[in-house]
Amino acid sequence: MKQIIGIDLGGTTIKGGLIEGQNLIKEEVADTRAPEGGEVTLTVLKDIIRKLKTDKIHAIGIGVPSVVDRTQGIVYHVQNIKDWNEVHLKQLLEKEFNIPVHIDNDANCFAKGERIYGLGRDFENFVGITLGTGVGGGIIQKGNLLSDANCGSGEFGEMPYLDGILEQYCGSFFFTNNYGTTGYEVARKVGQNDKKALEIMHEYGKHIAVLVKMIVLTVDPQAIIFGGAIAKSLPLFKESMYEHLNDFPYPNSIKNLKILGSELNHPGILGAAALCY
Structure with missing residues (x-):
């Protein structure tokens, strides 16, 4: 072989x-x-x-x-x-x-890896997003990476948002800059039913909802697959994320969208x- x-x-x-x-x-x-x-x-x-x-x-x-x-x-x-x-x-x-x-x-x-080895095998059109120190993205259309001019498509984290860019609110900077802690520590405290940690994760879900809206309005994919260290906490902010997607102007787009956490090792x-x- x-x-x-x-x-x-x-x-x-x-x-x-x-x-x-x-x-x-x-x-x-x-x-x-x-x-x-x-x-x-x-x-x-x-x-x-x-x-x-x-x-x-x-x-x-x-x-x-x-x-x-x-x-x-x-x-x-x-x-x-x-x-x-x-x-x-x-x-x-x-x-x-x-x-x-x-x-x-x-x-x-990451997006290509999901398409060949991971959950992306089930979708012809999806976006892979890595949530870590930064926020990176790859767009799969018709089964392949989007053919762009300068390898810059999918960088949704660089989009202007509030007083900065989305990456500052959807990556690890959100936890370190605003609360002096890490996403891992917040997730650990959520497991202990810590009220403040629950509030932080709820707010984080609100920002992720904005990221999802921008992705759907840009490429309208079948699915968004989150990877990276923070994506392991998807169950902790998923409810808040969907709550803040309720005002999306095209509800069927959200209803039909699959939002998943990567299951890939390595x-x-x-x-x-x-x-x-």
Whole structure:
């Protein structure tokens, strides 16, 4: 059976996996060495690929936290990695390993991973949203990632909202900036029936409802699939979210919309691998 290497290239760690069929059969993790950046990070990446490479590998997929020229495989302005302002990553790696390389941003990878390996297999048109430090998004239409001009579609977190942008209210900043805590801690206290934590999660659901409205008004998908650390708390803010969707001008759109939490393990690795399909 053919195998794929999936690489989740983050600002702190690089996670790589060997995928065979639907299964992750081997994993490698290393420090990105982001403060050194440049050739140092590239060397770390190559070392992980070497450790995962077999004679059955037919493609390598890489997800990066940045804007990507998908056709040429050029990575621009990677956040938190020094000197990765323009890296011709596809060319460099294909020359090194003589294996096709596919690259996209990490949010698009999440959506593609859901389409190939996760709940997105049930939908031709959906949006994958990652709720973590930031809020990223990938749009699947007719079974494939939306073909856009600059790899920038789906970034709903950057939309203006209140005194800032949606990301400040739907990502981890909401908890740290407004309450000096984390989403994990709030969720833990909700489990103890803490009144203040319940109020915080209720307010968070209100902001997520705005995010949902913007997504539906933009692309009107069959489903929205939430991933990322905060998405694990979806049952805690889902009721509030739906409460604040009651005023949506097109109620049938909300009635027909599926809002789900990802069930994928290793979504970064699987999402990157999914680029190879």
